[in-house]
Protein backbone atom coordinates (compact mmCIF):
# COMPACT_ATOMS: atom_id res chain seq x y z
CA UNK A 1 0.00 0.00 0.00
CA UNK A 2 1.12 3.52 -0.74
CA UNK A 3 0.53 6.79 0.99
CA UNK A 4 0.24 10.18 -0.66
CA UNK A 5 0.14 13.85 0.25
CA UNK A 6 -3.10 15.31 1.59
CA UNK A 7 -2.59 18.08 -0.99
CA UNK A 8 -1.69 16.09 -4.09
CA UNK A 9 -2.34 12.40 -4.73
CA UNK A 10 0.35 12.23 -7.37
CA UNK A 11 2.93 12.72 -4.60
CA UNK A 12 2.97 9.05 -3.64
CA UNK A 13 5.39 7.10 -1.50
CA UNK A 14 5.49 3.62 -0.09
CA UNK A 15 5.10 3.50 3.67
CA UNK A 16 8.81 3.15 4.39
CA UNK A 17 9.50 6.26 2.31
CA UNK A 18 6.59 8.09 3.96
CA UNK A 19 7.98 7.45 7.44
CA UNK A 20 11.49 8.42 6.35
CA UNK A 21 10.35 11.71 4.84
CA UNK A 22 7.88 12.56 7.61
CA UNK A 23 6.29 15.37 5.63
CA UNK A 24 5.32 15.23 1.95
CA UNK A 25 7.44 17.37 -0.39
CA UNK A 26 4.62 19.88 -0.95
CA UNK A 27 4.14 20.47 2.78
CA UNK A 28 1.12 18.18 2.91
CA UNK A 29 0.83 15.23 5.29
CA UNK A 30 1.07 11.64 4.14
CA UNK A 31 -2.18 9.65 4.35
CA UNK A 32 -2.71 5.96 3.55
CA UNK A 33 -4.37 5.51 0.18
CA UNK A 34 -6.98 3.36 1.84
CA UNK A 35 -7.87 2.87 5.47
CA UNK A 36 -7.56 -0.88 6.08
CA UNK A 37 -10.65 -2.80 7.21
CA UNK A 38 -9.68 -5.17 10.01
CA UNK A 39 -11.10 -7.93 12.19
CA UNK A 40 -11.67 -5.57 15.11
CA UNK A 41 -13.65 -8.14 17.05
CA UNK A 42 -10.65 -10.45 17.23
CA UNK A 43 -8.13 -7.66 17.71
CA UNK A 44 -9.69 -6.25 20.88
CA UNK A 45 -8.86 -9.48 22.69
CA UNK A 46 -5.14 -9.19 22.01
CA UNK A 47 -2.58 -8.00 24.58
CA UNK A 48 -0.88 -4.71 23.77
CA UNK A 49 2.21 -5.97 21.93
CA UNK A 50 0.56 -8.33 19.42
CA UNK A 51 -2.20 -5.76 19.01
CA UNK A 52 0.33 -3.03 18.19
CA UNK A 53 1.97 -5.39 15.70
CA UNK A 54 -1.35 -5.88 13.90
CA UNK A 55 -2.33 -2.22 13.97
CA UNK A 56 0.97 -0.80 12.79
CA UNK A 57 1.41 -3.45 10.07
CA UNK A 58 -2.07 -2.64 8.80
CA UNK A 59 -1.36 1.09 8.50
CA UNK A 60 2.26 0.71 7.38
CA UNK A 61 2.38 -2.52 5.37
CA UNK A 62 5.70 -3.17 3.72
CA UNK A 63 7.77 -2.40 6.79
CA UNK A 64 8.99 -5.88 7.62
CA UNK A 65 9.63 -7.75 10.90
CA UNK A 66 7.01 -5.68 12.69
CA UNK A 67 6.71 -8.12 15.57
CA UNK A 68 10.33 -7.75 16.61
CA UNK A 69 10.26 -3.98 16.07
CA UNK A 70 7.30 -3.74 18.45
CA UNK A 71 8.98 -5.95 21.00
CA UNK A 72 12.14 -3.88 20.93
CA UNK A 73 10.11 -0.67 21.19
CA UNK A 74 8.06 -1.49 24.26
CA UNK A 75 9.78 -4.23 26.25
CA UNK A 76 11.02 -2.91 29.57
CA UNK A 77 10.10 0.70 28.75
CA UNK A 78 6.71 1.04 30.43
CA UNK A 79 6.07 0.75 34.15
CA UNK A 80 2.77 -1.04 33.46
CA UNK A 81 2.90 -4.50 31.88
CA UNK A 82 -0.24 -3.56 29.96
CA UNK A 83 1.55 -0.49 28.53
CA UNK A 84 -1.70 1.54 28.47
CA UNK A 85 -3.90 0.34 31.35
CA UNK A 86 -7.43 1.55 32.04
CA UNK A 87 -8.84 2.42 35.46
CA UNK A 88 -12.40 3.17 36.55
CA UNK A 89 -12.92 6.60 38.06
CA UNK A 90 -16.50 7.54 38.89
CA UNK A 91 -18.64 7.74 35.76
CA UNK A 92 -15.77 7.25 33.31
CA UNK A 93 -12.98 4.89 32.39
CA UNK A 94 -9.57 6.55 32.30
CA UNK A 95 -7.10 5.30 29.72
CA UNK A 96 -3.68 5.96 31.23
CA UNK A 97 -1.16 6.68 28.52
CA UNK A 98 1.61 8.07 30.70
CA UNK A 99 3.47 5.03 32.02
CA UNK A 100 6.34 5.32 29.55
CA UNK A 101 9.88 6.67 29.90
CA UNK A 102 8.90 10.37 29.93
CA UNK A 103 5.45 10.20 31.60
CA UNK A 104 3.43 11.52 28.66
CA UNK A 105 1.29 9.77 26.06
CA UNK A 106 3.79 10.68 23.35
CA UNK A 107 5.92 7.79 24.58
CA UNK A 108 3.51 5.25 23.13
CA UNK A 109 4.36 6.47 19.64
CA UNK A 110 7.88 7.72 20.19
CA UNK A 111 9.18 4.43 21.57
CA UNK A 112 8.07 2.93 18.26
CA UNK A 113 9.02 5.61 15.74
CA UNK A 114 12.81 5.07 15.98
CA UNK A 115 12.26 1.37 15.25
CA UNK A 116 10.10 2.18 12.24
CA UNK A 117 12.51 4.78 11.00
CA UNK A 118 15.63 2.68 11.26
CA UNK A 119 13.84 -0.28 9.66
CA UNK A 120 12.66 1.96 6.81
CA UNK A 121 16.15 3.36 6.40
CA UNK A 122 17.67 -0.11 6.18
CA UNK A 123 14.98 -1.23 3.74
CA UNK A 124 15.75 1.72 1.48
CA UNK A 125 19.50 1.08 1.73
CA UNK A 126 19.99 4.61 2.95
CA UNK A 127 23.47 5.19 4.32
CA UNK A 128 23.41 8.89 5.22
CA UNK A 129 22.42 10.13 8.65
CA UNK A 130 18.85 11.33 9.08
CA UNK A 131 18.15 14.49 11.01
CA UNK A 132 14.89 14.39 12.92
CA UNK A 133 13.40 17.84 13.44
CA UNK A 134 10.86 18.22 16.17
CA UNK A 135 8.83 21.15 17.41
CA UNK A 136 7.37 20.51 20.83
CA UNK A 137 4.70 22.00 23.02
CA UNK A 138 6.47 20.24 25.89
CA UNK A 139 6.03 16.49 25.76
CA UNK A 140 6.97 15.40 22.24
CA UNK A 141 10.46 16.84 22.70
CA UNK A 142 11.48 14.73 25.63
CA UNK A 143 9.76 11.61 24.34
CA UNK A 144 11.51 11.99 20.98
CA UNK A 145 14.90 12.66 22.59
CA UNK A 146 14.53 9.60 24.76
CA UNK A 147 13.36 7.49 21.81
CA UNK A 148 16.14 8.55 19.43
CA UNK A 149 19.10 9.03 21.78
CA UNK A 150 22.14 7.15 20.53
CA UNK A 151 20.19 5.51 17.71
CA UNK A 152 22.85 4.94 15.01
CA UNK A 153 22.45 6.89 11.78
CA UNK A 154 20.08 9.43 13.31
CA UNK A 155 20.44 12.88 14.84
CA UNK A 156 17.58 14.44 16.75
CA UNK A 157 16.97 18.17 17.11
CA UNK A 158 14.19 19.57 19.30
CA UNK A 159 12.78 23.11 19.38
CA UNK A 160 10.64 24.11 22.35
CA UNK A 161 8.97 27.48 23.00
CA UNK A 162 11.05 29.24 25.64
CA UNK A 163 8.89 29.89 28.70
CA UNK A 164 6.03 27.97 27.08
CA UNK A 165 6.54 24.61 28.79
CA UNK A 166 6.40 23.58 32.45
CA UNK A 167 9.57 23.68 34.54
CA UNK A 168 9.60 19.89 34.79
CA UNK A 169 9.15 19.54 31.03
CA UNK A 170 11.99 21.97 30.37
CA UNK A 171 14.30 20.21 32.82
CA UNK A 172 13.52 16.90 31.13
CA UNK A 173 14.70 18.25 27.79
CA UNK A 174 17.70 20.38 28.70
CA UNK A 175 19.25 17.61 30.78
CA UNK A 176 18.99 15.07 27.95
CA UNK A 177 22.07 12.95 27.47
CA UNK A 178 23.12 11.26 24.24
CA UNK A 179 25.69 11.70 21.50
CA UNK A 180 23.18 12.65 18.80
CA UNK A 181 20.83 15.07 20.57
CA UNK A 182 20.31 18.83 20.12
CA UNK A 183 17.85 20.95 22.06
CA UNK A 184 17.05 24.63 21.51
CA UNK A 185 14.66 27.05 23.14
CA UNK A 186 12.90 29.25 20.58
CA UNK A 187 11.77 32.81 21.27
CA UNK A 188 8.17 32.26 20.28
CA UNK A 189 5.29 29.89 20.86
CA UNK A 190 4.65 26.33 19.69
CA UNK A 191 3.04 27.45 16.44
CA UNK A 192 6.17 29.48 15.66
CA UNK A 193 8.37 26.45 16.34
CA UNK A 194 6.18 24.13 14.24
CA UNK A 195 6.01 26.64 11.38
CA UNK A 196 9.78 26.99 11.62
CA UNK A 197 10.20 23.25 11.21
CA UNK A 198 7.84 23.19 8.22
CA UNK A 199 9.84 26.08 6.75
CA UNK A 200 13.11 24.19 7.16
CA UNK A 201 11.59 21.24 5.34
CA UNK A 202 10.69 23.52 2.45
CA UNK A 203 14.01 25.37 2.38
CA UNK A 204 16.58 22.69 3.13
CA UNK A 205 15.50 19.83 0.93
CA UNK A 206 19.05 18.80 0.17
CA UNK A 207 19.37 17.48 3.66
CA UNK A 208 18.07 14.18 4.91
CA UNK A 209 15.29 15.32 7.16
CA UNK A 210 12.42 13.71 8.95
CA UNK A 211 10.15 14.66 11.81
CA UNK A 212 9.03 13.09 15.06
CA UNK A 213 5.92 15.28 15.20
CA UNK A 214 2.53 13.72 14.65
CA UNK A 215 2.80 15.00 11.10
CA UNK A 216 4.74 11.72 10.62
CA UNK A 217 2.52 8.75 9.80
CA UNK A 218 4.89 6.58 11.85
CA UNK A 219 3.88 8.60 14.89
CA UNK A 220 0.20 8.25 14.26
CA UNK A 221 0.03 4.50 13.59
CA UNK A 222 1.11 3.26 17.05
CA UNK A 223 -1.44 5.55 18.73
CA UNK A 224 -4.34 3.69 17.15
CA UNK A 225 -3.45 0.66 19.26
CA UNK A 226 -4.73 1.93 22.60
CA UNK A 227 -8.23 2.64 21.31
CA UNK A 228 -8.59 -1.06 20.51
CA UNK A 229 -6.96 -1.94 23.82
CA UNK A 230 -9.35 0.24 25.87
CA UNK A 231 -12.36 -1.21 24.08
CA UNK A 232 -11.07 -4.70 24.87
CA UNK A 233 -10.70 -3.76 28.54
CA UNK A 234 -14.35 -2.66 28.72
CA UNK A 235 -15.37 -5.87 27.03
CA UNK A 236 -13.34 -7.98 29.44
CA UNK A 237 -14.73 -6.05 32.39
CA UNK A 238 -18.24 -6.97 31.29
CA UNK A 239 -19.20 -3.33 30.81
CA UNK A 240 -20.12 -3.70 27.18
CA UNK A 241 -21.04 -6.38 24.69
CA UNK A 242 -19.21 -6.52 21.38
CA UNK A 243 -20.54 -3.92 19.00
CA UNK A 244 -21.71 -1.42 21.58
CA UNK A 245 -20.44 2.05 20.84
CA UNK A 246 -17.85 3.55 23.16
CA UNK A 247 -17.14 7.30 23.26
CA UNK A 248 -13.66 8.70 23.78
CA UNK A 249 -12.73 12.11 25.16
CA UNK A 250 -9.32 13.24 23.97
CA UNK A 251 -7.28 16.21 25.27
CA UNK A 252 -6.30 17.73 21.94
CA UNK A 253 -3.63 20.03 20.60
CA UNK A 254 -2.23 19.04 17.23
CA UNK A 255 -5.19 16.70 16.59
CA UNK A 256 -2.92 13.64 16.33
CA UNK A 257 -4.20 11.62 19.25
CA UNK A 258 -7.85 12.09 18.36
CA UNK A 259 -7.18 11.39 14.68
CA UNK A 260 -5.78 8.02 15.75
CA UNK A 261 -9.20 7.41 17.34
CA UNK A 262 -10.89 8.32 14.07
CA UNK A 263 -8.67 5.86 12.22
CA UNK A 264 -9.51 3.13 14.76
CA UNK A 265 -13.17 3.81 14.09
CA UNK A 266 -12.74 3.74 10.32
CA UNK A 267 -10.82 0.46 10.64
CA UNK A 268 -13.87 -1.12 12.25
CA UNK A 269 -13.75 -0.45 16.00
CA UNK A 270 -17.22 0.41 17.36
CA UNK A 271 -16.42 3.98 18.40
CA UNK A 272 -19.28 6.39 19.03
CA UNK A 273 -18.41 10.05 19.42
CA UNK A 274 -14.89 11.40 19.55
CA UNK A 275 -14.91 14.29 21.99
CA UNK A 276 -12.30 16.86 21.15
CA UNK A 277 -11.25 18.57 24.40
CA UNK A 278 -9.44 21.90 24.29
CA UNK A 279 -8.28 24.51 26.76
CA UNK A 280 -8.78 28.26 26.34
CA UNK A 281 -7.09 27.95 22.94
CA UNK A 282 -10.42 26.68 21.68
CA UNK A 283 -9.95 27.03 17.95
CA UNK A 284 -11.08 23.43 17.42
CA UNK A 285 -14.17 23.81 19.61
CA UNK A 286 -15.24 26.71 17.44
CA UNK A 287 -14.44 24.82 14.26
CA UNK A 288 -16.49 21.81 15.29
CA UNK A 289 -19.43 24.03 16.20
CA UNK A 290 -19.36 26.38 13.21
CA UNK A 291 -17.31 24.89 10.37
CA UNK A 292 -14.98 27.89 10.40
CA UNK A 293 -11.39 27.42 11.45
CA UNK A 294 -9.97 30.76 12.52
CA UNK A 295 -6.55 31.04 14.06
CA UNK A 296 -6.66 34.86 14.15
CA UNK A 297 -6.71 35.10 17.92
CA UNK A 298 -4.14 35.43 20.67
CA UNK A 299 -2.47 32.28 21.94
CA UNK A 300 -3.11 31.90 25.67
CA UNK A 301 -0.64 30.31 28.03
CA UNK A 302 -2.60 27.82 30.10
CA UNK A 303 -2.03 25.19 32.77
CA UNK A 304 -2.22 22.59 29.98
CA UNK A 305 0.68 23.86 27.83
CA UNK A 306 0.84 20.80 25.57
CA UNK A 307 -2.48 21.97 24.14
CA UNK A 308 -1.49 25.61 23.66
CA UNK A 309 -1.78 25.37 19.90
CA UNK A 310 -3.73 27.31 17.29
CA UNK A 311 -2.66 25.42 14.18
CA UNK A 312 -3.69 21.80 14.60
CA UNK A 313 -1.71 20.09 11.88
CA UNK A 314 -3.50 16.76 11.81
CA UNK A 315 -6.89 18.29 11.17
CA UNK A 316 -5.61 18.45 7.59
CA UNK A 317 -5.72 14.67 7.46
CA UNK A 318 -9.32 14.60 8.65
CA UNK A 319 -10.25 17.15 5.98
CA UNK A 320 -8.77 14.81 3.42
CA UNK A 321 -10.48 11.69 4.77
CA UNK A 322 -13.94 13.26 4.76
CA UNK A 323 -13.51 14.93 1.35
CA UNK A 324 -11.04 12.67 -0.50
CA UNK A 325 -10.30 15.86 -2.40
CA UNK A 326 -6.64 16.89 -2.37
CA UNK A 327 -7.18 20.11 -4.28
CA UNK A 328 -9.80 21.22 -1.77
CA UNK A 329 -7.40 20.47 1.09
CA UNK A 330 -4.62 22.33 -0.70
CA UNK A 331 -6.86 25.38 -1.15
CA UNK A 332 -8.00 25.34 2.47
CA UNK A 333 -4.45 25.04 3.78
CA UNK A 334 -3.28 27.87 1.54
CA UNK A 335 -6.12 30.00 2.81
CA UNK A 336 -5.23 29.16 6.41
CA UNK A 337 -1.62 30.03 5.74
CA UNK A 338 -2.31 33.31 3.96
CA UNK A 339 -5.50 34.60 5.58
CA UNK A 340 -5.55 32.72 8.87
CA UNK A 341 -8.96 31.12 8.43
CA UNK A 342 -11.13 28.91 6.24
CA UNK A 343 -14.69 27.57 6.19
CA UNK A 344 -15.46 23.99 5.27
CA UNK A 345 -18.39 23.27 2.90
CA UNK A 346 -21.49 22.33 4.87
CA UNK A 347 -21.84 18.78 3.56
CA UNK A 348 -18.32 17.94 4.72
CA UNK A 349 -18.84 19.65 8.03
CA UNK A 350 -21.93 17.53 8.60
CA UNK A 351 -19.80 14.40 8.19
CA UNK A 352 -17.34 15.64 10.79
CA UNK A 353 -20.04 16.76 13.22
CA UNK A 354 -21.66 13.33 13.04
CA UNK A 355 -18.51 11.86 14.60
CA UNK A 356 -16.81 14.61 16.58
CA UNK A 357 -17.97 16.89 19.36
CA UNK A 358 -15.91 19.76 20.77
CA UNK A 359 -15.66 21.18 24.27
CA UNK A 360 -13.18 23.37 26.08
CA UNK A 361 -12.42 24.43 29.62
CA UNK A 362 -10.76 27.40 31.27
CA UNK A 363 -7.86 26.97 33.68
CA UNK A 364 -10.21 27.68 36.55
CA UNK A 365 -12.64 24.99 35.43
CA UNK A 366 -9.76 22.57 34.90
CA UNK A 367 -8.57 23.11 38.46
CA UNK A 368 -12.08 22.57 39.80
CA UNK A 369 -12.21 19.27 37.93
CA UNK A 370 -8.84 18.15 39.33
CA UNK A 371 -10.00 18.93 42.83
CA UNK A 372 -13.45 17.36 42.47
CA UNK A 373 -12.22 14.17 40.75
CA UNK A 374 -9.58 13.74 43.44
CA UNK A 375 -12.04 14.46 46.26
CA UNK A 376 -14.86 12.29 44.90
CA UNK A 377 -12.97 9.36 43.39
CA UNK A 378 -9.44 9.59 44.79
CA UNK A 379 -8.15 9.93 41.24
CA UNK A 380 -5.40 12.49 40.63
CA UNK A 381 -5.32 13.80 37.09
CA UNK A 382 -3.11 16.25 35.26
CA UNK A 383 -4.49 19.48 33.72
CA UNK A 384 -4.71 18.02 30.18
CA UNK A 385 -6.66 15.02 31.40
CA UNK A 386 -8.86 17.41 33.39
CA UNK A 387 -9.77 19.18 30.14
CA UNK A 388 -10.74 15.80 28.72
CA UNK A 389 -12.80 15.03 31.79
CA UNK A 390 -14.57 18.40 31.67
CA UNK A 391 -15.48 17.95 28.00
CA UNK A 392 -16.70 14.42 28.72
CA UNK A 393 -19.03 15.67 31.45
CA UNK A 394 -20.29 18.48 29.29
CA UNK A 395 -20.92 16.10 26.40
CA UNK A 396 -22.93 13.71 28.55
CA UNK A 397 -24.89 16.53 30.13
CA UNK A 398 -25.74 18.22 26.86
CA UNK A 399 -26.42 15.19 24.67
CA UNK A 400 -27.74 12.62 27.15
CA UNK A 401 -25.56 10.05 25.36
CA UNK A 402 -24.98 7.46 28.10
CA UNK A 403 -22.66 5.15 26.17
CA UNK A 404 -19.54 4.15 28.09
CA UNK A 405 -16.99 6.90 27.92
CA UNK A 406 -13.23 6.63 28.03
CA UNK A 407 -11.20 9.70 28.99
CA UNK A 408 -7.66 9.59 27.64
CA UNK A 409 -5.16 10.56 30.32
CA UNK A 410 -2.22 12.05 28.50
CA UNK A 411 0.29 12.95 31.21
CA UNK A 412 1.33 12.26 34.77
CA UNK A 413 0.13 14.97 37.19
CA UNK A 414 3.75 15.26 38.32
CA UNK A 415 4.70 16.93 35.04
CA UNK A 416 2.52 19.88 36.07
CA UNK A 417 2.79 19.86 39.87
CA UNK A 418 2.31 23.63 40.38
CA UNK A 419 -1.10 23.64 38.71
CA UNK A 420 -2.24 20.41 40.32
CA UNK A 421 -1.22 21.57 43.79
CA UNK A 422 -2.99 24.86 43.43
CA UNK A 423 -6.06 22.98 42.17
CA UNK A 424 -6.00 21.02 45.42
CA UNK A 425 -6.08 24.31 47.32
CA UNK A 426 -2.43 24.44 48.34
CA UNK A 427 -0.18 27.44 47.86
CA UNK A 428 2.19 26.08 45.26
CA UNK A 429 5.88 26.96 45.55
CA UNK A 430 7.29 28.80 42.52
CA UNK A 431 9.84 26.08 42.02
CA UNK A 432 8.40 23.16 40.05
CA UNK A 433 10.48 20.55 41.87
CA UNK A 434 9.49 21.80 45.30
CA UNK A 435 5.91 21.61 44.05
CA UNK A 436 6.46 18.05 42.88
CA UNK A 437 7.71 17.00 46.32
CA UNK A 438 4.82 18.79 48.01
CA UNK A 439 2.27 17.15 45.73
CA UNK A 440 3.70 13.78 46.58
CA UNK A 441 3.58 14.63 50.28
CA UNK A 442 -0.06 15.56 49.98
CA UNK A 443 -1.38 12.74 47.82
CA UNK A 444 1.14 9.89 48.20
CA UNK A 445 0.51 9.07 44.53
CA UNK A 446 3.78 7.47 43.37
CA UNK A 447 6.14 9.76 41.43
CA UNK A 448 7.29 8.28 38.09
CA UNK A 449 10.91 7.25 38.39
CA UNK A 450 12.08 9.32 35.41
CA UNK A 451 11.02 12.53 37.15
CA UNK A 452 13.03 11.90 40.30
CA UNK A 453 16.33 13.70 40.70
CA UNK A 454 15.87 15.75 37.52
CA UNK A 455 16.73 19.03 39.20
CA UNK A 456 20.20 17.77 40.10
CA UNK A 457 21.09 16.73 36.59
CA UNK A 458 23.44 19.00 34.61
CA UNK A 459 21.72 21.32 32.15
CA UNK A 460 23.44 20.38 28.92
CA UNK A 461 21.39 22.37 26.40
CA UNK A 462 21.08 26.04 27.20
CA UNK A 463 20.85 27.82 23.84
CA UNK A 464 17.81 29.95 23.09
CA UNK A 465 17.45 31.17 19.51
CA UNK A 466 15.14 33.45 17.53
CA UNK A 467 12.59 31.98 15.10
CA UNK A 468 14.69 33.22 12.21
CA UNK A 469 17.73 31.40 13.49
CA UNK A 470 16.13 27.97 13.26
CA UNK A 471 17.15 27.33 9.65
CA UNK A 472 20.79 28.46 9.97
CA UNK A 473 21.08 26.55 13.23
CA UNK A 474 19.91 23.35 11.58
CA UNK A 475 22.21 23.88 8.61
CA UNK A 476 25.10 24.15 11.04
CA UNK A 477 24.45 20.86 12.82
Ligand SMILES: *Cc1c(COP(=O)(O)O)cnc(C)c1O
Pocket residue numbers: 104105106138139140214251252253254255256257258306307384410411
Ligand atom coordinates in the same frame (compact mmCIF):
# COMPACT_ATOMS: atom_id res chain seq x y z
C1 LIG B 1 0.67 16.39 23.00
C2 LIG B 1 -0.25 16.36 24.15
C3 LIG B 1 -1.63 16.51 23.97
C4 LIG B 1 -2.24 16.79 22.62
O1 LIG B 1 -2.11 15.71 21.73
P1 LIG B 1 -2.26 15.97 20.15
O2 LIG B 1 -1.95 14.68 19.52
O3 LIG B 1 -1.24 17.04 19.83
O4 LIG B 1 -3.64 16.45 19.92
C5 LIG B 1 -2.45 16.42 25.08
N1 LIG B 1 -1.96 16.21 26.31
C6 LIG B 1 -0.62 16.08 26.52
C7 LIG B 1 -0.14 15.87 27.91
C8 LIG B 1 0.26 16.12 25.46
O5 LIG B 1 1.58 15.97 25.67
